[in-house]
Amino acid sequence: MPKLYDLAHCRAGDKGNTSILSLVAYRPEDYPTLASQVTAEAVRQHLRGIVRGDIRRYELPQLAALQFVCEHSLNGGVTTSLALDAHGKSLSFALLEMEIQQPG
Amino acid sequence: MRTSLRLGGGAGFAGDRLDAPLDLAERGGLDYLVLECLAERTIALAQLRRRRDPAAGFDTRLTERVESLLPILARRRVKLVSNFGAANPLAAAEAIVDIARRLRIPVKAAAVTGDDVLDALDLDAPTLETGAALSTFAPIVSANAYLGAEALLPALQSGADVIVTGRVADPSLFVGPLMHEYGWSPDDVDRLARGTAVGHLLECAGQLCGGYFADPGRKEIPDMAHLGFPFADVDPDGNATLGKAADTGGRITRATATEQLLYEVTDPHGYLTPDVTADFSAVTLTETGPNRIAVRGARGRARPTQLKVSVGYLAGYVGEGEIGYAGTNAVARAQLAAQILRERLGGRYSELRIDLVGSTSLHGRAFDTDERPYEVRLRVAARATSREEAAIVGDEVEALYTNGPAGGGGTRKYVTEQIGIVSTLIDRGRVRPSVTVHEWSAHAEAV
Numbered sequence: 054m055p056k057l058y059d060l061a062h063c064r065a066g067d068k069g070n071t072s073i074l075s076l077v078a079y080r081p082e083d084y085p086t087l088a089s090q091v092t093a094e095a096v097r098q099h100l101r102g103i104v105r106g107d108i109r110r111y112e113l114p115q116l117a118a119l120q121f122v123c124e125h126s127l128n129g130g131v132t133t134s135l136a137l138d139a140h141g142k143s144l145s146f147a148l149l150e151m152e153i154q155q156p157g
Numbered sequence: 158m159r160t161s162l163r164l165g166g167g168a169g170f171a172g173d174r175l176d177a178p179l180d181l182a183e184r185g186g187l188d189y190l191v192l193e194c195l196a197e198r199t200i201a202l203a204q205l206r207r208r209r210d211p212a213a214g215f216d217t218r219l220t221e222r223v224e225s226l227l228p229i230l231a232r233r234r235v236k237l238v239s240n241f242g243a244a245n246p247l248a249a250a251e252a253i254v255d256i257a258r259r260l261r262i263p264v265k266a267a268a269v270t271g272d273d274v275l276d277a278l279d280l281d282a283p284t285l286e287t288g289a290a291l292s293t294f295a296p297i298v299s300a301n302a303y304l305g306a307e308a309l310l311p312a313l314q315s316g317a318d319v320i321v322t323g324r325v326a327d328p329s330l331f332v333g334p335l336m337h338e339y340g341w342s343p344d345d346v347d348r349l350a351r352g353t354a355v356g357h358l359l360e361c362a363g364q365l366c367g368g369y370f371a372d373p374g375r376k377e378i379p380d381m382a383h384l385g386f387p388f389a390d391v392d393p394d395g396n397a398t399l400g401k402a403a404d405t406g407g408r409i410t411r412a413t414a415t416e417q418l419l420y421e422v423t424d425p426h427g428y429l430t431p432d433v434t435a436d437f438s439a440v441t442l443t444e445t446g447p448n449r450i451a452v453r454g455a456r457g458r459a460r461p462t463q464l465k466v467s468v469g470y471l472a473g474y475v476g477e478g479e480i481g482y483a484g485t486n487a488v489a490r491a492q493l494a495a496q497i498l499r500e501r502l503g504g505r506y507s508e509l510r511i512d513l514v515g516s517t518s519l520h521g522r523a524f525d526t527d528e529r530p531y532e533v534r535l536r537v538a539a540r541a542t543s544r545e546e547a548a549i550v551g552d553e554v555e556a557l558y559t560n561g562p563a564g565g566g567g568t569r570k571y572v573t574e575q576i577g578i579v580s581t582l583i584d585r586g587r588v589r590p591s592v593t594v595h596e597w598s599a600h601a602e603a604v
Contacts, residue, residue, distance in 0.1 A: 058375075062370075062372070062375075062376060062412065062416070064369070064370075064416040064419070064420055066420045066421030066422075067421065068421060068423055069285075069286050069578075069579075069580070070286060071423060073419075073420075073421055073422065073423060075415075075416055075419035075420065075422075077412060077415045077416060077419075079412070102521050102522060103520060103521060111424070111425050111426070111438070113419070113425060113438060115439065115440075115441055116415050116418070116419070116440070116441075116442065117415075118415055118419060120419055120422065120425055122423050122424070130286065130577075130578075131197070131578075132197065132198055132472070132575070132576065132577045132578040133472050133540075133575060133577045135475065135508060135509075135510040135538040135539070135540060136510065136512075137512055137514070137518050137519065137536065138518075138519050143519045143520070144520070147519075147520045147524060150524040
């Protein structure tokens with residue numbers, strides 16, 4: 054089964070204890086696949102144990118992008134976390150490990 | 158009036174490369190060079206330095222930056238805007254004038270102050286993160302309001318060559334010159350939003366040009382050792398085209414620009430700055446040539462009524478220790494070491510964390526469980542209330558040499574003082590920006 058990695062690229066950003074994951078389709082024609090399969094709920098399932106709060110998803114079709122704003126995801130917050138990757142910079146590649154069913 | 162302005166992004170954080178902005182200033186054809194040098198914690202650390210030395214508290218690499226940039230900026234007639242004043246913009250402006258005097262380059266440096274609101278802080282105010290009152294985060298060491306582009310206008314109007322600030326919202330460092338040069342009014346929300354999109358795209362410098370983007374075989378970026386830093390050509394309506402100097406490394410594409418446009422945006426429909434509520438949801442990015450991207454379509458709404466304040470506090474100490482294991486059964490031996498450390502350290506600290514680097518340190522559980530690493534590194538971290546308590550963590554790891562599992566090697570130990578950051582809001586009326594100009598010229602010296 055293909056991974057999200059094959060269809061899209063991702064960058065993670067941080068604000069306090071919130072991780073922001075920007076998911077961008079390489080090809081605009083793959084955007085509908087992302088929009089239908091990479092729901093906020095699917096991301097919550099995939100990143101269970103990491104994302105501990107709500108996930109808001111924003112759709113940006115003209116950029117072929119989805120924005121996931123994941124609360125309570127950075128071990129209490131960037132500045133006081135004991136984690137090695139306190140910013141959660143590497144979470145982008147955790148999201149891209151998600152398996153995707155490609156249409157047709 | 159000008160019909161086009163070129164703004165350059167010459168630093169994305171205080172530790173950024175020093176050579177890339179030199180090349181951008183020399184060959185980029187810029188009108189303004191902006192250096193963004195203040196991450197959340199940077200200003201709190203700078204405030205601690207200022208407490209020890211009243212002449213300190215600005216970017217520790219300011220001298221290096223200005224010494225190398227000033228001759229180029231003067232020759233190319235490029236103005237510099239930077240928040241590298243950190244906790245002490247006044248001392249920074251004086252330091253810049255001292256450098257200019259030494260280099261015999263006339264300079265007018267304007268310091269923007271007023272972001273330091275430590276004395277005006279209401280300790281009963283709730284933090285945006287948890288709602289708990291600020292007073293629960295003692296001892297507080299710094300409180301800086303995010304100033305907007307308007308705070309820069311008197312400095313720009315003074316004709317200064319260098320504008321040095323403390324905390325200013327990152328995109329506002331770019332919006333300020335646009336407001337000044339094009340006469341945008343503070344309620345011209347659509348133009349301010351377009352300027353904000355430009356500022357947001359440039360504020361992380363190399364990240365727009367393929368930095369923090371490359372993935373070999375999947376997202377190729379050429380010559381990253383010499384990544385060119387970006388600029389934007391902005392018209393009087395705020396429409397822009399992104400680019401970088403010829404013959405530099407890196408690449409600007411729709412993909413790199415999309416990642417940067419959305420970077421750290423918690424609401425693409427309402428990106429809040431002191432200047433405007435910017436809506437990026439209809440922004441389009443169009444490739445108009447190699448390394449050229451047209452940016453259109455940001456819209457604006459009224460700016461927030463209050464300003465965000467970033468508050469730094471002393472959050473104790475963190476003690477860390479590391480040790481490595483290799484070969485057959487490496488993970489099991491690292492896990493045994495972890496178990497020993499938990500038994501010996503667990504009761505002592507409010508928070509203890511053990512990671513196996515090479516296996517589970519970044520995401521807790523591995524997404525690909527089939528792989529057995531040849532080597533793994535145990536890392537333990539604990540929060541402590543004193544430097545001495547924190548040091549015990551590393552000592553215990555070191556003691557695994559003679560008391561732990563077989564084959565452990567390469568121990569390291571660290572103690573770090575931790576600065577926490579929380580945010581709150583403050584009424585605009587309680588924040589009063591002001592500008593102080595320092596200058597030097599051979600002529601003035603002769604008089």
